[in-house]
Amino acid sequence: MAEKRWQALIELSALEPDDATPVEFNGRLFGVYDTIDGYFVSDARCTHAGANLCDGYFDGKHIECPLHQGLFDARTGTAIAAPVTRNLRMIECRVNGDVLEIYL
Numbered sequence: 001m002a003e004k005r006w007q008a009l010i011e012l013s014a015l016e017p018d019d020a021t022p023v024e025f026n027g028r029l030f031g032v033y034d035t036i037d038g039y040f041v042s043d044a045r046c047t048h049a050g051a052n053l054c055d056g057y058f059d060g061k062h063i064e065c066p067l068h069q070g071l072f073d074a075r076t077g078t079a080i081a082a083p084v085t086r087n088l089r090m091i092e093c094r095v096n097g098d099v100l101e102i103y104l
């Protein structure tokens with residue numbers, strides 16, 4: 001397995017402001033959340049049955065799954081409301097100039 005390193009994910013200007021943006025990267029789908037506390041990145045697939053969370057409702061803190069309305073904190077990945085019970089896998093990210101990078 002390759003060693004982790006900072007990699008450019010997407011330009012900030014390509015993100016949906018104050019919303020969730022799906023980004024495909026190396027065959028994986030990530031969700032990028034422009035939250036009230038800054039940017040956060042997770043696997044975009046719901047841990048319940050795999051729906052794309054970026055199609056769900058986002059309020060700046062929480063992302064609601066579009067399929068069965070499970071709820072996660074987009075800043076920590078914590079599963080908050082049924083039927084989700086497993087937390088989201090979060091990906092470390094940082095802003096570098098006008099690019100969002102992930103540590104992967």
Ligand code: FES
Nearest residue numbers: 046048049065070
């Ligand atoms: S797939 Fe997300 S709550 Fe069921």
